[in-house]
Amino acid sequence: MPKADLSILNRVYDIILDRKENYDENSYVCKLLNHRKGMNKILEKVGEESIETILAVRNEDHREIVSESSDLIFHLLVLLAANNITLEEIADELSTRHEKMRRD
Numbered sequence: 486m487p488k489a490d491l492s493i494l495n496r497v498y499d500i501i502l503d504r505k506e507n508y509d510e511n512s513y514v515c516k517l518l519n520h521r522k523g524m525n526k527i528l529e530k531v532g533e534e535s536i537e538t539i540l541a542v543r544n545e546d547h548r549e550i551v552s553e554s555s556d557l558i559f560h561l562l563v564l565l566a567a568n569n570i571t572l573e574e575i576a577d578e579l580s581t582r583h584e585k586m587r588r589d
Contacts, residue, residue: 494572497559501566517563527567530560 504514520526534557541549565575 494558494562498562498566498572501562505566514563517560518567524567527560527564531557531564534560 501514504512505518508515508519517527517530522529534553538550538553538557541553565572
């Protein structure tokens with residue numbers, strides 16, 4: 486099975502980081518990061534997208550699962566950037582867990 490090119494996650498995350506540093510009033514990311522509700526707005530979006538992903542799976546709708554999962558991952562990337570968590574930290578954690586699973 487061919488491996489997915491996950492470099493898109495880095496490219497999207499880099500754009501999110503750029504929006505965090507360079508405000509653009511037309512940017513959805515900037516609006517999320519600077520919302521009057523603060524982190525609660527981002528958490529609402531992650532929660533909303535989580536529920537929509539769950540419903541898509543429950544409905545066995547492949548196209549919707551892909552779409553809603555993409556929305557969830559995007560909003561999770563915004564949450565990570567807002568909390569100064571790098572993708573390298575996530576990758577390191579997953580690698581550690583992978584090594585542990587291989588040993589168990």
